[in-house]
Amino acid sequence: MIYEERDYHIKPGKLQTFVGLYRDHGVELQKKHLGTFISYFTTEIGELNHVVALWGYESLDQRAEMRARMLADPEWSAYLAMVDGLIQSQNTRILTPVDFSPLQ
Template identity: 70%
Template structure:
């Protein structure tokens, strides 16, 4: 099992708008295509205007195949147009749990 952490810094003053659009349009499509949604967070203390999403996959190959299908979906392209201009920076990391992690 691998975990994907996506950290988006949203432009100042746009966090609420981004979270609303994602919840209504992005997340339903991602759940349909990607499957194992773990969590979604916003920051409260520290560097603000961030959202962090966690997804899990059996392998990098599974992740690649599922994301390829999602990116080809015209509804996903419509979602991307809705959030255009709201994201400042995106970072993506693949995380591997250690043997004693409660998430395997």
């Protein structure tokens, strides 16, 4: 199993708008297309205006196939138009759990 960490830096003052749009329009679309939804986080201390999403996949190939299907969905394009201008930057990391991790 691999995990994808997506870290979004949201423009100041737009965090609740971004989270609300994702809750109402984005998360179910992603659940329909992507791997295992692990969780969604916002920050309270440290760097503010961050959202972190975690997804689990069997492999990088599975991730690529699932993301390609999602990107081809017109509903996903409509959601992206809703959040256009709210994201300042984004980082994505692929995480592999160590043998003693509870997430395998």
